[in-house]
Amino acid sequence: xxxxxxxxxxxxxxxxAFDAAKPTVVFLHGAQHDHSVWIxxxxxxxxxxxxxxxxxxxxxxxxxxxxxxxIEAMADRIAEALRAAGVGQFIAVGQSMxxxxxxxxxxxxxxxxxxxxxxxxxFPMRVAEPLLNATRDxxxxxxxxxxxxxxxxxxxxxxxKPSNPGPxxxxxxxxxxxxxxxQRRNGASVLPTDFVxxxxxxxxxxxxxxxxxxxLFVLGTSDSMTPPRAAKALIxxxxxxxxxxLPHAGHALMSEDPDGVRTAISEFARRVFAPAS
Amino acid sequence: xxxxxxxxxxxxxxxGQPPDPTTGSRAVPIxxxxxxxxxxxxxAAALFNMERSxxxxxxxxxxxxxxxxxxxxxxxxxxxxxATASGQAALHLAIVTLMGAGAHIVASRSLYGGSHNLLxxxxxxxxxxxxxxxxxxxxxxxxxxxxDTRLLFGETLGNPGLDVLDIPAVxxxxxxxxxxxxxxxxxxxxYLMTPFDHGADLVYHSxxxxxxxxxxxxxxxxxxxxxxxxxxxxxxxxxxxxxxGFHGMNFxxxxxxxPFLLRARREGLRDFGACMSPHTAFFLLQxxxxxxxxxxxxxxxxxxxxxxxxGHAAVxxxxxxxxxxxxxxxxxxxxxxxxxxxxxSFNMKGSRTAGRTFVESLQVFSHLANVGDAKSLVIHxxxxxxxxxxxxxxxxxxxxxxxxxxxxxxxxxxxxxxxLAQALKRAQKAV
Numbered sequence: 001x002x003x004x005x006x007x008x009x010x011x012x013x014x015x016x017a018f019d020a021a022k023p024t025v026v027f028l029h030g031a032q033h034d035h036s037v038w039i040x041x042x043x044x045x046x047x048x049x050x051x052x053x054x055x056x057x058x059x060x061x062x063x064x065x066x067x068x069x070x071i072e073a074m075a076d077r078i079a080e081a082l083r084a085a086g087v088g089q090f091i092a093v094g095q096s097m098x099x100x101x102x103x104x105x106x107x108x109x110x111x112x113x114x115x116x117x118x119x120x121x122x123f124p125m126r127v128a129e130p131l132l133n134a135t136r137d138x139x140x141x142x143x144x145x146x147x148x149x150x151x152x153x154x155x156x157x158x159x160x161k162p163s164n165p166g167p168x169x170x171x172x173x174x175x176x177x178x179x180x181x182x183q184r185r186n187g188a189s190v191l192p193t194d195f196v197x198x199x200x201x202x203x204x205x206x207x208x209x210x211x212x213x214x215x216l217f218v219l220g221t222s223d224s225m226t227p228p229r230a231a232k233a234l235i236x237x238x239x240x241x242x243x244x245x246l247p248h249a250g251h252a253l254m255s256e257d258p259d260g261v262r263t264a265i266s267e268f269a270r271r272v273f274a275p276a277s
Numbered sequence: 278x279x280x281x282x283x284x285x286x287x288x289x290x291x292x293g294q295p296p297d298p299t300t301g302s303r304a305v306p307i308x309x310x311x312x313x314x315x316x317x318x319x320x321a322a323a324l325f326n327m328e329r330s331x332x333x334x335x336x337x338x339x340x341x342x343x344x345x346x347x348x349x350x351x352x353x354x355x356x357x358x359x360a361t362a363s364g365q366a367a368l369h370l371a372i373v374t375l376m377g378a379g380a381h382i383v384a385s386r387s388l389y390g391g392s393h394n395l396l397x398x399x400x401x402x403x404x405x406x407x408x409x410x411x412x413x414x415x416x417x418x419x420x421x422x423x424x425d426t427r428l429l430f431g432e433t434l435g436n437p438g439l440d441v442l443d444i445p446a447v448x449x450x451x452x453x454x455x456x457x458x459x460x461x462x463x464x465x466x467x468y469l470m471t472p473f474d475h476g477a478d479l480v481y482h483s484x485x486x487x488x489x490x491x492x493x494x495x496x497x498x499x500x501x502x503x504x505x506x507x508x509x510x511x512x513x514x515x516x517x518x519x520x521x522g523f524h525g526m527n528f529x530x531x532x533x534x535x536p537f538l539l540r541a542r543r544e545g546l547r548d549f550g551a552c553m554s555p556h557t558a559f560f561l562l563q564x565x566x567x568x569x570x571x572x573x574x575x576x577x578x579x580x581x582x583x584x585x586x587x588g589h590a591a592v593x594x595x596x597x598x599x600x601x602x603x604x605x606x607x608x609x610x611x612x613x614x615x616x617x618x619x620x621x622s623f624n625m626k627g628s629r630t631a632g633r634t635f636v637e638s639l640q641v642f643s644h645l646a647n648v649g650d651a652k653s654l655v656i657h658x659x660x661x662x663x664x665x666x667x668x669x670x671x672x673x674x675x676x677x678x679x680x681x682x683x684x685x686x687x688x689x690x691x692x693x694x695x696x697l698a699q700a701l702k703r704a705q706k707a708v
Contacts, residue, residue, distance in 0.1 A: 012530055015326075036533040043531070044328035061533060145280050155283050158292040158351050162330035167343035168542070169357035169535065170350040172282070177356050177503035177534040185506070258330055 003053075005081040007065035011035070011053040014046020018053065023114070023273045024090035025265070026082065026105070027054035028098030030120075031194035032143070032179045034061035037095065039165045040258045041265055050269060053087070057101075059186055059193075067186070067193040071097070071201040075104030088112065091269055095119040095254065096226060097198050103207045110212060115272035117216040117265055120223055120251050122230035123204035127195040135192040142191065143179045150175060150251040152222045157250070164255035171255040208237040216242050216268040218261055220249035242268070285352065285468065286569045293347030307559045308340040326524070327531070327543075337547055341555035345562050349488075349498050352467040352568075353480055356503030356535045359542055360496060360558060364463060364483025365391055366551035367497035371459055371479055373549070374541040375513060376427040378404025383421040383428070385412035385442065386673055387435025389483075390663040392461065393670075396430075411673070412440050412447075413604065419450050427512060429456055433472060434464040437622045437658050437682045438596050438675035441605035441612060448476025455510035463487070463649070464618045468572040473502035475612060479537070484561050486649025487619075490571050494560035496553050499541065503534035516540055522548075571651065571687060576616030578693065579685040585694045586623050591631075591701045593624040596675065619685040620648045622658070622676075625701075627708040629678045632657055635704035636681065641688060641696040653686035653693055 001018055003009045011018075012035040025045050027038040035042070035054035046052040058077050059067030068074045078101065082090070091114055094102030099121035106113040134142035151157030151172055163169045182190055208215070215238040219228040228245060235241045244264040249257040283291070294305050313332045315321035323329040332338050346358040361367040372382070384396055386409035396407040410417035412431050422429075429451040431442040442460060451458040457478035462470065466487045472480050482488055484496040507516040508529050516536040519525040523543050528536035546552055564571075583597045598609035598617040609617050625632055636644050642655040646662060656662060658676050671677075685693065 015524070015526060015531075034533055036531070039531055040327075040329060043326070044323060047323070047326060047328055144282075148280055148282060155287060155291045156295070158283065158288060158347075159295045161295060161298075163343065163347060164330055165327065165532065165535075165539075166330045166542070167332060167338035167340070168346035168350070168359055168538070170347060170355065173350065173354050174356045174503060174532075174534055180504075181506065181534060185509070262329070 003081040004084045005077075007058065008063060009058065009077070009081045010056045010062035012042060014042045014052035014054065016046040016052070018085075019051050020086040020088055022049070022051040023269070024051040024053060024087050025269060026087070026090050026092050027052070028078070028092065028094035028101045028105075029055070029057060029060070030096030030098050031198065032146070032182050032191045034178065034182065036178065037254055041254060041262045044262050045266060045269065048266065053082075057098075059190060061182060061185060067190045069193055069197060071100045071104055071197050072203075074101045074197070075108055079105055079108040082109070082112070089114050089273070091115040091117060091272060093117040093119065093265055096121065096251065097125070097194055100125060100198065100201050100204065103204060103211070106211055106213060107207050113213055115214045115216065115268060116211065117218065117268055118231070118234070119218040119261060120220060120226050120253050121217065121234060122226035123208075123234045125198040125201060125226065127199045132192065132195050132199070135195055139183060139188055139191060143176060143183070147172065147176045147179065149224050152248060152250045152256060153224070156222070156248065160256050162258065164258045171252065175252055175255070204234060205237045208234050209239070211238060214240040214242065214268070214272055216244065216264065218244050218246065218253060218264045220246050220251065220253045220256065222248050223251045223253070225251035288348065288351045289568050290566050292351035293344040305341055305344045305559060305562050307555050309555055311335050327526075335555065336550055336552045337542060339555050339558070342553050342558040345553070345558040345565070346498065348562065348565055349482075350500055353500045354471055354473050354502070355480065355500035357538045358498050358500040359538060359546060360484075360498045360553035362497065362551040362553060363495050364461070364481060364485065364497035365395065367481035367499040368392060368395065368461070370541055370545045370549070370551065371481060371499055372400065372405065372428065374515060374537060374545050375457070376405060379425060380405050380427045381423050381425045382407040382430055383418060383426055384409055385431035385435060385440070386410060386670060387412055387438060387440045388432060389436045389461070390666055394665055409670070412442055415443065415446050415450065418447055422450075422454050422456070426454070426456060428459055430459045432461040432464065433470055434598070434618055434620070436464070437663070437680065439598055439603070439605075439617065439621055441598050441608045441617075443608055444472055444475040444477050444612065448478070452476070455512055457505045464620050465613065466568060466572055468569050469576070469613055469615050469618060473504060478502050478505040485647070487572060487575070488568065489561045489564040490567070490649065490651050491560070491564055492647055492650040492652070494557045496557045496561050501535060501538045505537075507536055520544070573615070574687050575619035575685060578687065578690045579619040579621065580616070581690040582683065582685050582693055582697065583621065585697065589701060591626055591705050593626050593679070595621065595623040597621040620682065622680050622682045624677060624679045625681060625704065627679070627704065631704040631708045632679055632681060634707035635700045638700035638703040639696055640699075641692055642683065648682075648684035650684060651687045653688055654684040656682050658682050
């Protein structure tokens with residue numbers, strides 16, 4: 001569905017019509033991605049009692065406008081759209097760059113956000129200068145590097161089970177083709193813009209410390225983009241952190257361990273939306 | 278650690294299969310089961326509704342078959358693959374996923390006889406029309422596209438004259454018209470060429486041939502490059518509009534890069550049912566493990582045999598794109614730098630009798646209807662694989678009554694050449 005905002009902001013609803021009266025899960029993807037990285041988790045939650053909005057971020061795939069240059073601007077745009085759509089209580093689930101947006105969204109909508117789930121996160125989320133330069137100068141090579149670093153090392157990136165979204169699929173090549181598609185559809189500026197936004201984001205610790213809601217961290221032990229140690233400062237800054245560590249999973253956690261991520265998020269959602277006893 | 282993907286040889290051995298977590302089995306186990314026990318009712322519902330990954334029924338997916346699919350996807354650089362009962366089943370699955378009655382295909386006329394029959398006669402009966410064109414005539418590809426065209430289709434190396442499909446040029450034409458390009462890559466395998474690197478959108482193989490290599494199992498595989506933007510094209514409602522057969526699922530919303538495979542598995546494999554058995558997948562995986570070694574030897578042997586035939590007095594011509602005289606030599610150098618495979622044709626001097634005597638005199642080469650086996654094979658296309666093709670189309674495809682097709686195997690090349698020499702001598706005497 002398109003959220004009632006301009007420029008157009010697209011959200012996948014998990015195969016069920018969006019119902020603002022239900023507790024909602026908002027999914028926020030990472031750099032050079034779109035909603036489809038959450039295919040199994042979003043579809044599962046939409047069929048298990050929640051409304052789901054898995055967004056295409058501004059300037060990504062089906063959402064219009066240029067990519068936004070700061071995490072704060074992305075959060076502003078999304079908050080505006082969620083309010084316009086009448087979204088009530090929700091949890092914000094973000095991966096990588098999306099995890100930083102989830103933090104800022106919680107800061108902007110403290111009454112609505114019941115919990116924040118940060119998947120494959122880090123703070124600071126600085127992108128190394130050579131990689132940043134490659135996103136501008138040799139984007140094809142940059143996407144290959146990102147793709148390799150996003151998955152378990154060596155052959156493990158090609159043999160994960162269960163396959164995502166089902167038997168017969170290649171996690172590695174799906175991720176590369178998605179990045180390439182976004183480049184073709186939305187332009188070459190998306191990837192460097194996203195990476196600069198991640199690098200420049202400076203408010204992570206203060207924002208995390210001010211959160212009143214529970215915060216879930218879902219981290220992969222084979223994540224070489226945002227290794228678990230890089231989330232330590234954020235975890236320590238949160239008042240109510242809960243950490244789930246998924247063994248042998250890389251940065252592309254949702255495809256490398258779809259069941260682990262689904263279980264972590266659905267248990268978190270059940271807990272934060274449970275009626276107070 | 279180097280920033281690179283694992284190499285082809287490594288993927289051929291490992292992709293799609295970690296050691297079995299239950300038994301530690303290093304080899305891929307044969308999961309000979311029709312169905313799979315659910316953890317509980319919620320698990321069952323989630324698997325059926327595509328909320329979780331897993332197996333329900335072996336017509337739709339099977340763990341052994343999935344290893345083969347994922348290994349082929351890894352080697353071809355595709356977003357995924359679907360294994361089928363045969364190469365013909367893979368071609369059928371691709372077509373029926375994309376279109377129905379009232380649609381049109383533009384296809385190379387240099388096709389395997391079975392594919393030609395499917396397109397020219399069988400699918401026509403179901404309302405899907407095909408225009409066959411000379412694959413070297415790029416204007417003909419473009420000229421033949423109509424408003425109802427939904428697919429361009431050719432073989433990487435045309436059967437049997439080895440026309441090299443100019444994939445970059447034909448893909449460019451297809452994409453300018455919002456259409457995908459499907460290629461049959463059976464003769465080249467991903468070792469010699471990865472068509473997605475050159476612009477193709479869908480690839481299929483008769484895995485019975487070089488992929489298996491042993492000639493013991495019939496199978497096919499259809500791979501999606503994930504490169505074609507179905508949404509942008511606007512010509513494929515089966516992928517971009519709600520599907521009543523799966524609770525209104527819009528496959529392009531579910532997956533940005535793999536809606537084709539989702540629909541093909543959830544509809545075509547489910548409803549037509551031309552799936553691969555786990556035993557077949559196991560056989561094909563045994564072959565796939567040595568594909569790079571075998572293909573290089575096939576090519577090396579083929580080059581020696583071609584050189585021998587090219588210099589023999591009883592041979593009129595040899596059609597092999599490695600040869601400078603072949604019309605596609607320059608294109609082959611660009612698209613097939615590792616070699617042009619091991620299946621090729623040559624024309625003998627003399628009558629049909631000479632051809633028959635030649636085929637029947639061979640001792641090492643086996644006279645049968647297959648290619649890509651580890652053992653060398655021979656056949657007379659005009660009376661066998663292409664016997665249903667009208668004479669004028671045979672001629673256009675470069676097939677005469679004197680055309681002999683060889684599939685060069687892995688034997689000692691000296692033995693192959695000796696065998697051909699004695700058979701040619703007998704054939705000359707028979708004239």
